[in-house]
Amino acid sequence: xxxxxxxxFAYLDEQTKRMIRRAILKGIAIPGYQVPFxxxxxxxxxxxxxxxxxxxxxxxxxxxxxxxxxxGADDTTNAVSIRAFFKKVANVAVTTDTASxxxxxxxxxxxxxxxxxxxxxxxxxxxxEPLRFLxxxxxxxxxxxxxxxxxxxxxxxxxxxxxxxxxxxxxxxxVKVEGRYVMDPSPTPKFxxxxxxxxxxxxxxxxxxxxRIYAVPPFTEVVSLDFEDHPFEVQTFDQPCALCxxxxxxxxxxxxxxxxxHMFVCSDTDHCEKRREEGHRGHLAPEMTExxx
Amino acid sequence: xxxxxxxxxSALSKFYGSRVGCDNVSFDLSPGEVLAVVxxxxxxxxxxxxxxxxxLLPSSGTASYRMRDGQFRELYRMSEAERxxxxxxxxxxxxxNPADGLRMTVSAGANVxxxxxxxxxxxxxxxxxTAVDWLSRVEIDEDRIDDExxxxxxxxxxxxxxxxxxxxxxxxxxxxxxxxxxxxxxQARLLDLxxxxxxxxxxxxxxVTHDLAVARLLSQRMMVMKDGRVVESGLTDRVLDDPRxxxxxxxxxxxxxx
Numbered sequence: 001x002x003x004x005x006x007x008x009f010a011y012l013d014e015q016t017k018r019m020i021r022r023a024i025l026k027g028i029a030i031p032g033y034q035v036p037f038x039x040x041x042x043x044x045x046x047x048x049x050x051x052x053x054x055x056x057x058x059x060x061x062x063x064x065x066x067x068x069x070x071x072g073a074d075d076t077t078n079a080v081s082i083r084a085f086f087k088k089v090a091n092v093a094v095t096t097d098t099a100s101x102x103x104x105x106x107x108x109x110x111x112x113x114x115x116x117x118x119x120x121x122x123x124x125x126x127x128x129e130p131l132r133f134l135x136x137x138x139x140x141x142x143x144x145x146x147x148x149x150x151x152x153x154x155x156x157x158x159x160x161x162x163x164x165x166x167x168x169x170x171x172x173x174x175v176k177v178e179g180r181y182v183m184d185p186s187p188t189p190k191f192x193x194x195x196x197x198x199x200x201x202x203x204x205x206x207x208x209x210x211x212r213i214y215a216v217p218p219f220t221e222v223v224s225l226d227f228e229d230h231p232f233e234v235q236t237f238d239q240p241c242a243l244c245x246x247x248x249x250x251x252x253x254x255x256x257x258x259x260x261x262h263m264f265v266c267s268d269t270d271h272c273e274k275r276r277e278e279g280h281r282g283h284l285a286p287e288m289t290e291x292x293x
Numbered sequence: 294x295x296x297x298x299x300x301x302x303s304a305l306s307k308f309y310g311s312r313v314g315c316d317n318v319s320f321d322l323s324p325g326e327v328l329a330v331v332x333x334x335x336x337x338x339x340x341x342x343x344x345x346x347x348x349l350l351p352s353s354g355t356a357s358y359r360m361r362d363g364q365f366r367e368l369y370r371m372s373e374a375e376r377x378x379x380x381x382x383x384x385x386x387x388x389x390n391p392a393d394g395l396r397m398t399v400s401a402g403a404n405v406x407x408x409x410x411x412x413x414x415x416x417x418x419x420x421x422x423t424a425v426d427w428l429s430r431v432e433i434d435e436d437r438i439d440d441e442x443x444x445x446x447x448x449x450x451x452x453x454x455x456x457x458x459x460x461x462x463x464x465x466x467x468x469x470x471x472x473x474x475x476x477x478x479x480q481a482r483l484l485d486l487x488x489x490x491x492x493x494x495x496x497x498x499x500x501v502t503h504d505l506a507v508a509r510l511l512s513q514r515m516m517v518m519k520d521g522r523v524v525e526s527g528l529t530d531r532v533l534d535d536p537r538x539x540x541x542x543x544x545x546x547x548x549x550x551x
Binding site: 143147149151152154155156158159161162163226227228229230 | 373374377381396399400402403406407408410411412415416417418420421438439
């Protein structure tokens with residue numbers, strides 16, 4: 001008897017997976033459209049990725065290789081727990097290597113390593129409605145999507161420029177998918193927005209509490225909204241990663257001591273480790289350690 | 294300039310169950326004409342306004358609007374998308390309570406600019422310049438452009454609401470008690486401003502009010518309603534100086550003299 005005997009494969013029952021797959025297929029057919037689905041209770045609290053876990057559970061098969069990241073890192077609580085969860089309930093192979101994963105469940109980052117055709121990126125989404133903070137009524141926002149009334153989205157960007165002199169939205173930056181639906185790319189930094197554009201990988205978005213699934217099929221146009229005189233631009237960093245000296249990657253600030261010491265390191269831990277294995281060294285990287293005796 | 298009306302309303306009725314909202318209301322509105330709808334509370338004047346602005350669907354009757362291409366379109370047969378487009382380009386709606394017509398949590402500039410962005414304007418500098426221009430036309434200081442309407446007085450909010458509605462150059466504006474709840478000196482300035490704008494822009498307007506003085510100042514024509522029916526209509530000066538229907542006579546004689 002194996003560990004998985006007490007659960008149905010991948011935790012969810014087959015009827016539920018079927019229902020979620022239908023929602024996913026509809027989402028793929030209408031890129032960027034939020035498809036309602038009957039979200040289930042999962043053995044974790046809302047806000048911890050219940051939507052993403054249900055999507056992953058519905059598409060995962062015994063041959064899949066799963067990678068889970070939380071803010072880019074493979075070794076944080078959320079990532080470790082979800083990886084262990086699927087190892088237990090689906091008995092699938094897990095990895096931290098972006099290139100060899102077939103399904104990557106992510107909380108708020110797109111890996112630095114370019115995704116390839118055949119890979120699926122599953123986003124955990126807290127609030128799927130990009131218009132939510134501008135228009136609180138769901139009935140009204142659904143109508144606005146249906147009638148393509150997106151002037152309000154630019155009101156938000158206008159407010160940014162009026163207050164800060166530039167578009168200060170740095171994450172959950174609204175995008176227009178295939179020239180039709182305005183979509184919230186989940187709270188990924190806007191640094192990752194260009195990676196969504198014409199990505200060869202399938203991108204699925206699951207919001208468990210809000211009970212919505214949406215999708216961006218491979219090679220779909222994803223355009224960040226902006227103004228003609230204030231074009232969209234991504235964050236830039238003054239210095240490379242302190243550990244692997246990578247440039248043009250998204251960096252996290254890490255506090256080192258109580259005296260204001262800090263460093264900027266890759267948010268994508270897998271990318272950073274791979275680079276260090278290849279011999280790249282940042283100015284704060286530890287010396288090469290001797291192999292253990 | 295054609296002699297054709299801008300709006301044709303014929304036998305408009307709205308029933309709330311067995312209660313009458315408005316019954317058999319018909320009139321034509323010419324371009325640039327201001328029509329006042331007066332009557333006591335519950336006389337159906339707001340129902341008429343809401344039906345015409347398609348915020349409410351009537352029980353029976355028709356209303357057709359002459360689009361910019363000169364074609365008459367029946368309002369209640371348009372798709373919702375078309376109606377909403379009309380609403381934010383060719384029409385304006387000034388609510389009695391500015392909070393209903395404004396976005397209270399975004400700045401004055403964005404409130405004015407929203408309609409421009411909704412019709413596809415994507416140049417921040419131009420949108421802002423237009424907002425500045427409109428704020429000055431409704432006598433709001435340019436340095437208040439980034440303040441939220443929450444920080445504005447009642448009169449300023451109402452003026453901001455007017456600017457927000459007029460920025461796309463509408464041809465028809467609906468006003469529901471535009472001066473309600475304002476004190477008399479603020480009311481006077483607002484009326485003065487409205488009168489100037491309506492004349493300058495050649496706006497047609499339907500103004501619902503219970504204040505006969507407002508009707509006298511703003512409108513050329515007037516419709517008196519009671520219990521959902523039109524009891525008298527005609528030129529404003531004629532109706533007020535020589536009221537014929539008993540109810541109008543009562544209404545006119547009820548004005549308090551200072």
